[in-house]
Amino acid sequence: xTVAVELIVNQLKEVLTEEQVSTNETVRQLHGRDESHxxxxxxxIVVFPRSTxxxxxxxxxxxxxxxxxxxxxxxxxxxxxxxxxxxxxxxxFSEMNTILEIRPDDLLVKVQPGVTRAQLxxxxxxxxxxxxxxxxxDATLGGMAATNASGTTxxxxxVMRDQVRDLExxxxxxxxxxxxxxxxxSSSGYHxxxxxxxxEGTLGCFTELTLQVYGIPExxxxxxxxxxxxxxxxxxxxALLQAGISIGRVELVDEASIKQANIYNETSYNEKPTLFLxxxxxxxxxxxxxxxxxxxxxxxxxxxxxxxQDNAARNKLWEARHSLAYAYIHxxxxxxxxxxxxxxxxxxxxxxxxxxxxxxxxxxxxxGIVGHVGDGNFHTLLxxxxxxxxxxxxxxxxxxxxxxxxxxxxxxxxxxxxxxxGKMKYQSTEHGTSLLVMKSIKAAxxxxxxxxxxxIFTM
Amino acid sequence: xTVAVELIVNQLKEVLTEEQVSTNETVRQLHGRDESHxxxxxxxIVVFPRSTxxxxxxxxxxxxxxxxxxxxxxxxxxxxxxxxxxxxxxxxFSEMNTILEIRPDDLLVKVQPGVTRAQLxxxxxxxxxxxxxxxxxDATLGGMAATNASGTTxxxxxVMRDQVRDLExxxxxxxxxxxxxxxxxSSSGYHxxxxxxxxEGTLGCFTELTLQVYGIPExxxxxxxxxxxxxxxxxxxxALLQAGISIGRVELVDEASIKQANIYNETSYNEKPTLFLxxxxxxxxxxxxxxxxxxxxxxxxxxxxxxxQDNAARNKLWEARHSLAYAYIHxxxxxxxxxxxxxxxxxxxxxxxxxxxxxxxxxxxxxGIVGHVGDGNFHTLLxxxxxxxxxxxxxxxxxxxxxxxxxxxxxxxxxxxxxxxGKMKYQSTEHGTSLLVMKSIKAAxxxxxxxxxxxIFTM
Numbered sequence: 001x002t003v004a005v006e007l008i009v010n011q012l013k014e015v016l017t018e019e020q021v022s023t024n025e026t027v028r029q030l031h032g033r034d035e036s037h038x039x040x041x042x043x044x045i046v047v048f049p050r051s052t053x054x055x056x057x058x059x060x061x062x063x064x065x066x067x068x069x070x071x072x073x074x075x076x077x078x079x080x081x082x083x084x085x086x087x088x089x090x091x092x093f094s095e096m097n098t099i100l101e102i103r104p105d106d107l108l109v110k111v112q113p114g115v116t117r118a119q120l121x122x123x124x125x126x127x128x129x130x131x132x133x134x135x136x137x138d139a140t141l142g143g144m145a146a147t148n149a150s151g152t153t154x155x156x157x158x159v160m161r162d163q164v165r166d167l168e169x170x171x172x173x174x175x176x177x178x179x180x181x182x183x184x185x186s187s188s189g190y191h192x193x194x195x196x197x198x199x200e201g202t203l204g205c206f207t208e209l210t211l212q213v214y215g216i217p218e219x220x221x222x223x224x225x226x227x228x229x230x231x232x233x234x235x236x237x238x239a240l241l242q243a244g245i246s247i248g249r250v251e252l253v254d255e256a257s258i259k260q261a262n263i264y265n266e267t268s269y270n271e272k273p274t275l276f277l278x279x280x281x282x283x284x285x286x287x288x289x290x291x292x293x294x295x296x297x298x299x300x301x302x303x304x305x306x307x308x309q310d311n312a313a314r315n316k317l318w319e320a321r322h323s324l325a326y327a328y329i330h331x332x333x334x335x336x337x338x339x340x341x342x343x344x345x346x347x348x349x350x351x352x353x354x355x356x357x358x359x360x361x362x363x364x365x366x367x368g369i370v371g372h373v374g375d376g377n378f379h380t381l382l383x384x385x386x387x388x389x390x391x392x393x394x395x396x397x398x399x400x401x402x403x404x405x406x407x408x409x410x411x412x413x414x415x416x417x418x419x420x421x422g423k424m425k426y427q428s429t430e431h432g433t434s435l436l437v438m439k440s441i442k443a444a445x446x447x448x449x450x451x452x453x454x455x456i457f458t459m
Numbered sequence: 460x461t462v463a464v465e466l467i468v469n470q471l472k473e474v475l476t477e478e479q480v481s482t483n484e485t486v487r488q489l490h491g492r493d494e495s496h497x498x499x500x501x502x503x504i505v506v507f508p509r510s511t512x513x514x515x516x517x518x519x520x521x522x523x524x525x526x527x528x529x530x531x532x533x534x535x536x537x538x539x540x541x542x543x544x545x546x547x548x549x550x551x552f553s554e555m556n557t558i559l560e561i562r563p564d565d566l567l568v569k570v571q572p573g574v575t576r577a578q579l580x581x582x583x584x585x586x587x588x589x590x591x592x593x594x595x596x597d598a599t600l601g602g603m604a605a606t607n608a609s610g611t612t613x614x615x616x617x618v619m620r621d622q623v624r625d626l627e628x629x630x631x632x633x634x635x636x637x638x639x640x641x642x643x644x645s646s647s648g649y650h651x652x653x654x655x656x657x658x659e660g661t662l663g664c665f666t667e668l669t670l671q672v673y674g675i676p677e678x679x680x681x682x683x684x685x686x687x688x689x690x691x692x693x694x695x696x697x698a699l700l701q702a703g704i705s706i707g708r709v710e711l712v713d714e715a716s717i718k719q720a721n722i723y724n725e726t727s728y729n730e731k732p733t734l735f736l737x738x739x740x741x742x743x744x745x746x747x748x749x750x751x752x753x754x755x756x757x758x759x760x761x762x763x764x765x766x767x768q769d770n771a772a773r774n775k776l777w778e779a780r781h782s783l784a785y786a787y788i789h790x791x792x793x794x795x796x797x798x799x800x801x802x803x804x805x806x807x808x809x810x811x812x813x814x815x816x817x818x819x820x821x822x823x824x825x826x827g828i829v830g831h832v833g834d835g836n837f838h839t840l841l842x843x844x845x846x847x848x849x850x851x852x853x854x855x856x857x858x859x860x861x862x863x864x865x866x867x868x869x870x871x872x873x874x875x876x877x878x879x880x881g882k883m884k885y886q887s888t889e890h891g892t893s894l895l896v897m898k899s900i901k902a903a904x905x906x907x908x909x910x911x912x913x914x915i916f917t918m
Contacts, residue, residue: 105697105806128701148646159644161653162621177893182869183802184834185618187607187657187877189890189915190897194620194653198646215703238564242587244674245741246705282704282751285744292741343642347564375643410641418646431648434636438649440903445896456648 005044008067008089012047015057020095022046031072031082031090035137037336037384037392038080038421043070043090050095052168052176052207059205060174062089062450070452071201073114073143078339079420081147081200086453091205093142099123100208107213108165108182113142113206129213132157135416136325142206147418148198152249155374156280157214159416161197168208169196172446182210195441200418201452203445217280220248221290222314225275225297225305230254230357233273234350236300237373241346243296245289248278250374251321254357257328257368257381261320264327269320272303275373276321278314324370325381332366332383340399341423342406343377343415352405356380359401363394377415404429419456427457464503467526467548471506474516479554481505490531490541490549494596496795496843496851497539497880502529502549509554511627511635511666518664519633521548521909529911530660532573532602537798538879540606540659545912550664552601558582559667566672567624567641572601572665588672591616594875595784601665606877607657611708614833615739616673618875620656627667628655631905641669654900659877660911662904676739679707680749681773684734684756684764689713689816692732693809695759696832700805702755704748707737709833710780713816716787716827716840720779723786728779731762734832735780737773783829784840791825791842799858800882801865802836802874811864815839818860822853836874863888878915886916 001009001023012021022028023045032042049055062069068088075082084090097114104127111120118138120131133144135151143149145167150159157163166180179192196203227233230252237250252275253261259271277293279286290307297305308317315322329337344352353369360367360380371378380402382395403413403426413419413426427435435457442449442459449459460468460482471480481487482504491501508514521528527547534541543549556573563586570579577597579590592603594610602608604626609618616622625639638651655662686692689711696709711734712720718730736752738745749766756764767776774781788796803811812828819826819839830837839861841854862872862885872878872885887894894916901908901918908918 103804103806104701106804107700108804148644148650150644150646154644158621161650162617171896175892177896178891179893181871181889182804183836183865183871183874184805185607185609185613185802185836185874186871187800187873187875188871188882189657189878189886189894190662190900191607191620191653191657192893192896194650198648198650203649215701217703241566242563242674244676244739280703282744282747284747285741288741288743341646343644345562345565345567345641346643347562377642377644406642412640412642412645412647414646415642415644416646419648423647427648430640432637433634434638434651435648437630437636437651437904441649441900444899444903 008061008065009045011061012045012058016047016054020048020050031092032084034075034077034080034082036078036080036422037338037386038083041083041085042087043084044087046090046092048092048095052170055091055170055205055207056174056176058089058091059170059172063173063448066448066450068453069450071142071146071205073140074116076137076139077143077147077420078417079422081418081420081455083421085421093140096207102127104129106182108210109213110208110210111141112208113140115141117141117144124213128216130216131211131213133160133163141209141211145197145206145209146200148416150416152251152372154372155250156246156248161194163212164193164197164209165212166210167193167196167206169204170207171204172448172451198418200420200455202442202456203451219281219283219286219309220314221279221286221307221309222317223277223279223290223305223307224317225277226270226303227273228301228303230273230353231350232300233275234373236297236302237275238346239296239299240293241374243292245293246281247374248280251276252371252373252378253321253324254353254369257324257370258320260327260331260368261324264323264330265319267320270303276318324368328368328381328383334385335383336386338382338384338395340380340402341414341417342402342411343375344406344409344411346376348409348411349373349376349378353378355405356402359398363398365394365398375415421455424457467520467524468504470520471504471517475506475513479507479509490551491543493534493536493539493541495537495539495881496797496845497542500542500544501546502543503546505549505551507551507554511629514550514629514664514666515633515635517548517550518629518631522632522907525907525909527912528909530601530605530664532599533575535596535598536602536606536879537876538881540877540879540914542880544880552599555666561586563588565641567669568672569667569669570600571667572599574600576600576603583672587675589675590670590672592619592622600668600670604656604665604668605659609875611710611831613831614709615705615707620653622671623652623656623668624671625669626652626655626665628663629666630663631907631910657877659879659914661901661915662910678740678742678745678768679773680738680745680766680768681776682736682738682749682764682766683776684736685729685731685762687731687760687762689732689812690809691759692734693832695756695761696734697805698755699752700833702751704752705740706833707739710735711830711832711837712780712783713812713828716783716829717779719786719790719827720783723782723789724778726779729762735777783827787827787840787842793844794842795845797841797843797854799839799861800873800876801861801870802834803865803868803870805835807868807870808832808835808837812837814864815861818857822857824853824857834874880914883916
């Protein structure tokens, strides 16, 4: 421990208890990485706040001492978002994991940032309620707000930004603000809620979140529809959306991925582009929607379609989709998963997926494509050897092509994983002059650039 | 015309044509007011840009010369939002009213800011599409984005902020940025889209909007349900929302307002708190929803309920709600309408409406209450004599009580009309320390405070 670090540790121990401040090597290692392929970088210190006051006290010290600070949930980010590349302090929110209030009449819940979505849903279920954002990982809600996470249900319920009614945020100087209210809508003042969500810890630390929840739908039906081409599958979804049919989830899995899932699950599904669907609603409406959807699928030369309403049968039907990442990880022992994350206007999705497949073959990488097809967001799952620089370079080149293709068509380089380290190089192309506006906001709120410095953009 | 104004006019005429720059008294009068009761204040100059380049040229001059600038749509704002209280230049967007692009496959449309919502919907109808935000007035889409407008359909489709995919914005110094992309979701960079929407012309002028549109629903049913008390009516809606029933619109009209509507329309509806509803969807699902809704209404002692599916019958059924403002205006000739606009957590709505009714009687003003009850947003419609200072003072006191009541319960002072002049005095109470964050953002983006100065907050 350097003298400089020791000075900070001593100051932190004046405002926190002994066990809330750690410089232990193992603890630092755990906070020096996320689930991405990005290189590890250790924090000098890890702190475990238990209250907003703790977080404020930590930031006051960091602000005065110009120490970088990175908020940390469970480290499930996929673009290095939580890696302390400038070292400093990692603020671990695992001890701020209380569900503070459930207001069933208001369909609202107030939580601390360390609450995970599974923890919240377990509690909400008792009230017949659900929190809808499902990014796959059992991430913390603070982390999900920081990256504007979404996932399979966004097509129906929206992304993280749509669910947050209010945030309590500790700013770089330790001051505490609220960004919204409990009202369902507001035209009062600037929309700070939206600004802080997706800011990836670069503008402040979230210490409380008030989130919108929903009633658990009366009926759920799962479906699987197989198509001859990716184009047909995507066009069918576009037609469904245009018809105003309310889809709970709709995921595209490409043929290479079905093949991988078949190996992993010992199944023998038709190795063709497949849509995995979910419909939510009342029974009568859902049946009408399903009937209408089946007709639309036929118009797009659907090879087969099946629906299941029973819980176990639904899970079985979705298994190939749910197990996809594991299927790849299992098939490539020792390799690390890398995922692209572009989102394009839906009319461009079919061509984008085909382009991704072509590029994949051209650079000679194995991988599968899975798409949140109702939103135009798709991931190419690549398996990389972390010690193989050539393979990494291929993957980077591939990602570059996918992103440039998306940006040229009005899309975004990241639909849900955030910028972190991995998407910084595309910010200027994507945002142009508005990047200057973002930087001026960052400079106004964090003048010493201590909040997760070196993420999203460099100052 | 003062020498200072003449200098600006001459500069403007160097970048615009002669007829795009006006100092005509009548033209200035038309741009010195909105539909609110707030006092008139004239711009020195009115300009009519025809392109983004025109707007940029205007702002470059204003920036250098430190001239206040206020964007103007059709002047339908309700809180003085478009009134140039510091004089200067009013930028009238009526000549930038082209629908630039309709992308049915992407459910997107690109428009200039002067396009009105009726104009857009007329065009969209040809494609089986609709733009859903309906604030009542045939406002411009630029103006609606500037105040984050909403209205009766927000419960189903969300507010203006939910519909905007991208804005082209001319900043105070004349530079042009884009705040979003065409992608349905993004985690790339700060959410400038959300920040600019609702900024009421204080951060920049919108010159292009890319908006999300929806398929026109297959079936629409209108409903009207009469309750013994406001509490019963609101509780019934809460139960509907919790059950996850998808309501297209749900409006509460109080007994005093039904009485007024009866007089105006020569009807004899039961003068009790009434819900006006709309259900959208496929026929089977809608019927199931309606059946379920009727059962819920019975649980809350509903006195009568009726539904209509035919277009003419639906309009007839909603007549009392649609004609409400006119009913009041007609009953009080010579008076001006003033509307409160708080939004509260829905569990607080019934008590808030009762409180508003009590306060109304206490201050001795005539008025009706109408609520976007699915969002917790309600308006008290007051008829005021603009020359009667005492009546105005009473109304101000009443508004003050309603707002304080809402803020104490986690609500907002304005659900959809914006801050403008009228809600400035509540910004500090509502936002606390975060008002400083808003001001620092304003200072960073508009250092000379030329963009609609004196609105939302004073610098």
